[in-house]
Each structure stands twice: as structure tokens, then as C-alpha cells.
Amino acid sequence: MTPFTAAVEGLAVDIQLPDGDGPFPAVLVRTPYDRRRHHAELRGWARRGFAALAQDVRGRHASAGEWHPYENEAADGAATARWIRRQPWSDGRLLAAGASYAAHCALALALDAPEDARPDAVIAAVPALGTAETAREPSGVERLAARAGWWAAHGDRRDSDEEALHKALAADPGLLAHLPVSDLPARLGREVPSWPGVWRHHERGRSGARAERAQMPLLAVGGHHDHFTEDTVALWNRWGGPSARLLMGPWGHRLVASPGPDATPAHRVSLGDLYARWARLALAGELGHGQRGAVGLGGSPLWMSAGTEGEPYRPNLRLLHGASFTADPGRPARSDELTVPTDGTPDRCLLVTAPLPRPLDLVGPAEVRLRATADTPSADWFARLAAVTPEGTAERLAVGVVRRADPPGQAAEFSVVLGRLARRLPAGTRLRLEITGHHFPAHARNPHTGDDPVTATRLLASRRTVDPGRVALRLPVLRSRPTPTDPAEEILR
Numbered sequence: 001m002t003p004f005t006a007a008v009e010g011l012a013v014d015i016q017l018p019d020g021d022g023p024f025p026a027v028l029v030r031t032p033y034d035r036r037r038h039h040a041e042l043r044g045w046a047r048r049g050f051a052a053l054a055q056d057v058r059g060r061h062a063s064a065g066e067w068h069p070y071e072n073e074a075a076d077g078a079a080t081a082r083w084i085r086r087q088p089w090s091d092g093r094l095l096a097a098g099a100s101y102a103a104h105c106a107l108a109l110a111l112d113a114p115e116d117a118r119p120d121a122v123i124a125a126v127p128a129l130g131t132a133e134t135a136r137e138p139s140g141v142e143r144l145a146a147r148a149g150w151w152a153a154h155g156d157r158r159d160s161d162e163e164a165l166h167k168a169l170a171a172d173p174g175l176l177a178h179l180p181v182s183d184l185p186a187r188l189g190r191e192v193p194s195w196p197g198v199w200r201h202h203e204r205g206r207s208g209a210r211a212e213r214a215q216m217p218l219l220a221v222g223g224h225h226d227h228f229t230e231d232t233v234a235l236w237n238r239w240g241g242p243s244a245r246l247l248m249g250p251w252g253h254r255l256v257a258s259p260g261p262d263a264t265p266a267h268r269v270s271l272g273d274l275y276a277r278w279a280r281l282a283l284a285g286e287l288g289h290g291q292r293g294a295v296g297l298g299g300s301p302l303w304m305s306a307g308t309e310g311e312p313y314r315p316n317l318r319l320l321h322g323a324s325f326t327a328d329p330g331r332p333a334r335s336d337e338l339t340v341p342t343d344g345t346p347d348r349c350l351l352v353t354a355p356l357p358r359p360l361d362l363v364g365p366a367e368v369r370l371r372a373t374a375d376t377p378s379a380d381w382f383a384r385l386a387a388v389t390p391e392g393t394a395e396r397l398a399v400g401v402v403r404r405a406d407p408p409g410q411a412a413e414f415s416v417v418l419g420r421l422a423r424r425l426p427a428g429t430r431l432r433l434e435i436t437g438h439h440f441p442a443h444a445r446n447p448h449t450g451d452d453p454v455t456a457t458r459l460l461a462s463r464r465t466v467d468p469g470r471v472a473l474r475l476p477v478l479r480s481r482p483t484p485t486d487p488a489e490e491i492l493r
Contacts, residue, residue, distance in 0.1 A: 003042070008083045010064030011076060013055040016042035023091035025283050026051040026084050028119070029098050030077055030105035032060045032067070032154060041272070048276040051089050055080060057105065060158060067156065069194070070104065070131050077109035078117035093283045094119045097275065099221075100228075100253065103127035107235075111210040118216065121282035123275055125221040126253050129208075129231050132201040138230070138417075140202065141380055141401045142444035142453055144176060145335070146227060147198060148184060155192045164188065176441040181454045199454040208234055214241040217282040219275070219491065223251030224298060224422050225260040233420060236291065236306075245278065245491045246293030246306045248422065261395060262298030262423060274488055281492060294487035297361060299424035303487050309364035310476030315353045315431060319468040322346035327379070327437020327448070328461040335442035338386060338394040340434065348436040349466040355390065360425045364476030366398060366418040370435065371470035373411045376448035376462040379404050382439045383416040385473070390428040397423060397431075399439060403446070413470070421476065433473055437462055 003016045014035050018024055027050045029038055038054035045052035058076050059067030077096070085092050096106035096119035103124040110122045128134050135147055152164035161167075168188050169175050175187055182199065185192035218239045222232030229248075236246040249267045252258035256269055281287050293306030325346035327333075333347050340350060368383040381404060385397045398418040406412040425431075438445050447456040 003039075008055070008080045009076070011055055011058060011080065012062035013053050013080065014039065014042065016046040016052045017089055018046045018049050018051065022051070022089040024049060024051040024089060025093040025095065025279070026053060026090050027095040027097050027279065028077075028080060028084065029054045029102055030057055030073065030080070030109075031055070031098065031102040032057045032069070033101070033160065034061050044272045045276065050095070050276070050279070053080075053084065067158065069101070069155065073105045073108040074112035077105055078113035081109060081113070081117040081119065095121045095123065095279050095283065097123035099125035099255070101128050104129060110216060111214060121217045121279060123219045123221070123279070124232075124235065125255060126223065126226050126228050127220070127232060127235060128228060129235070130201070131198060132203055133228075133231055135198050135201060137401055137443070139402045141403055141446075142181070142199065143227070143442065144181065144444040145441040148176060151192055151195055151198065152188050156194050157190075179457045179459075181444050208238045211235055211238045212240040214239050216241045217287055218244045219247070219278050219282070220244065221247045221255065221271070223249060223253065223255055223258070223260070224420075225250065225252040225258075227253065230419055236293065239291070242289050243282070243287040244291045245287070246291070246295075247274075247487060247491055248293070248306070249296040250298035250422070260298060264299075264301045266301035266303070267296045269487060274491060277488070277492055288493050292490055292493060294485055294490040295363070295422050296487070297363065297422050297424055299426070300361070302424075302482070303485050303490075304363065304482045305485050305490065308478075308482050310362060310478045313475045313477035314472055315475065317351040317353060317433060317468070317471055317473060320350040320352055322349035322435075322466070323468050324463070324465045325349055326461055327374075327464055329438060329445040329447055329459040330461070332438030332440040332445050333382070333434075333436040335399075335439045338396060340432075348434045349464075349468070351433045351468065351471060352388075353431040355428045355430055356425060358427050360429070361478040362421040362423050362425065362475055363478055364420060366421050366473075366475050368400065368416045368418065368433065368435070369413070369470075369472040369474065370416070371411055371413045371467040372435070373409060373465045374404070374406065374437075374462050375408050376460055377405060377408055377450040378446055378448055379406070379462055379464070380437055380443075380446040381414070381416055382434075382436045382443075383418060384434045384436065384439070385418060386432045386434070387425055388430040388432050394432065397421060401439065401443065405450070411467070431473070433471070435466055435471070437464060
């Protein structure tokens, strides 16, 4: 295998060719995280007969220009794709692949580039679809800690410092609580001029709309514990190409390298081998048409078809405390703590179920329906669902949020979407539901004044009431054991 380096319009690219005579199909990974970190991946592709390329995006590491996240990827990817197809070692077929921001680059090339530059197939793992999708929940609530961490590590700089936010928090533990949120870079120790612009993006769903017009096969890969789970599934659902495959396991953002607490040995999938086998079939036009896929059930070795969903189930909830509580942004409910305070003024409504008499398989979308009141003109309503073992250990299952602007003091009925679940709960487990006004520092605090949480400097406590008799937790429960599937067989059909 022959490695070498080239430049395409000032953009550095490392190339690994297979042994033997070409030409070969090519796979392109465009990344802001340093192309050199992909050398082992390139060698893996080359061993499987692909010309493999990893490129630093514009303004990062060895590539020329200025770094503007989410702005130049379609044009730069198109220039690189055309260059690849002109090389003597290329047979003209091109796969765009990547994870997280690199998946955004692959999708931008597939959906936004001129038709002559588009790839013939796409692998998008834990895709960061765009600025709006990464910065906010579907309800519009701001994701704070993850965005602060990403921009501190990668924003407005040529290289990366993965520990930038950690080091800043060590020096100033209250860093994320400083107001306004828009001034955060001033406390990071360096300038991040693009930070305020992150929050000007409100429009979600543009990638999904473009995905409906896609013309090539897709393999979407995600994890139940990843913050882009819903975006990954939505991309697969809306993909308009001849075939779309979904692989979803009990993993975090780094997929099999970050298994969740509910992962089993059956979820140790060899992604490199699976990607290459899928790519061969996709580039040859040998995949079956339509949407297919496999979903791993956390807490069980079972893999199911991606179309499997449970039937609605509404467990009985018992109020423990907090039918009336205070959501104080000066002392917000914490996202990084599962311990529930039992003394002082309640800061959340807390409800629990009885222990499960038998194991419960939850597969599909979940939500909470409630009737509640806030005495402020703006209010965020978080619902956090946790599984509590007989020994008292809690594990988070899902979190959802909705932002409301109901008249102060007027009761409203609404739903909080918890997202998709794929989890087996053992007998004896209790479900604990918390309804709060904040989930900090994962999410920015609603100041309750009606002001923009990103620019607000004044905070107001919000008095809340929840009608416990009108709280309904709706879960997707499998009534019978589904037909097991082999994830590789399902993906490669």
C-alpha cells in the first residue's frame, strides 16, 4: 500500500492506495479534526481495495484559508471530488464518509454540490447536520455545555485543544454560569469571534428537506446515547436515494468506542468491515431498494429490524413531591447530577412508578403529557426519565424539553418529547420522572423574563405547579419478542 500527500486548491489531503494495479473506487473523509488521525482508517480501507483519502477542511491544520464551520464544505468537497475522479488511480466511483462534523462534510457534498461532483454513496455516522441542529434542541432550547466545549476546542483556530473547556472550568468553576452566554469567550482566555453567530441560527430541518432529493445510497450510523440520535434517524427516514440503511446501537458519540452502560458483547460490531462491505454493494448498485436497518436493544443481546416499534403503554405514576416547585435559574436543576434533593424548597416535580413486575422492552418514541402552570412569561419544561434499580442506583434513560410562552398563571396542556428509546429494563426497576425548569449546564438557563437566554443578564425565579393527576408518561413497549436479526445481514441486504 502506497501512502502520499497532495494538495487540492490549498487543502491538504493524505492518500493511501491499495496494493496492485488500479484503478480503484475511492473513499473521501473531510475533517476539521486533523487528517493524520485517520491514517489507520485509510490503511483499513486500502486493505479492502479502496483508494482512501483524508483531508483537512479549509483553515484547519495543514489546509490553507480561514476556518468557518459549516460554510465551505460543499464547494471544497466538490473541488476535491472532481480532482479525485481525474486521477489515474480512480475508477470514477466515490464514497463520501465521515462521523460527526466529517459526516456533515459528506452530506454537504452529497446534497449541496453540483451533480457532477456528488459522490455515488454516503456513510454518515452521528451526523452534525448543521449549526442550528447542533446548537439547539428541536424545541429551540440552547445546548450550552456541548457547544461551549466544541467551540472552545475547535472554533476560530487552526488546531484543536480538546481540553480547552476543561482547563477553563478548572480555573473558573462558575464559567458556564456567567452572563450573558454570548460573552463566554471572554472567559475562555482566547477570542472566539464566531461564537455569537452560533446562536443566530434557528432554522432546523434544512438537511432533512434536502435529503428527500438525494440520489445515492446512504448508510446512517448512530448511538442511543448520542446527542444527535434523533437527527440520525430523521436523516435515514427522509433519505430519497435508492436505498437507506440505519445502524443504531447502545453507543455514545464515538459509537463502538464509547459503549453505553447497557451495551453487551453482542453490540461489538466491526464497523470498518461493515462499512467496506456496504460500500462495495452500494457502489455496484446491488443493495435492495428502500429503508432498512438494525437497532440494538440496550440491556439485551437482541438486534431488531429498524422498523420495530412498541405499542403505547402508560405506567401509573405516584407523586413523591413538588406538585408546586420553584425553577430558579440562580440555582438550576443540574444535568450532571442524578441525585434528587429531598430537603428545602422543591426545585422539581418528582414522580415514580411501582417496581416493574417483569422485564420491559422499550422500543420507539416516548413522551410526557402534562398540565402545568408557570408564573413567568417564558418557561422551559424539562422531563427527565431515569431507571432506578432495586438497590437505588439511578441511570438516565431520556431527557426532553419544550419552551412555552403561556400567559403567566394560566394552566396549559402540552407534551414533552423524550425521543427514541431502545432499552430492556429488568424486573424490579422503578421509573422516575422529574419535571424541572432547567437542565444546566447541558442547556442554557431560561431567564424567565422573556429575554433571549443567550444575551440575557437578568434572571427571574419561576413558580411552577403541576397537576399530578394529568401527568401521563407514554412509553413504547414491545408486547412480544420481535424476530431477532443479524445487523450485518440487515445492513447489506
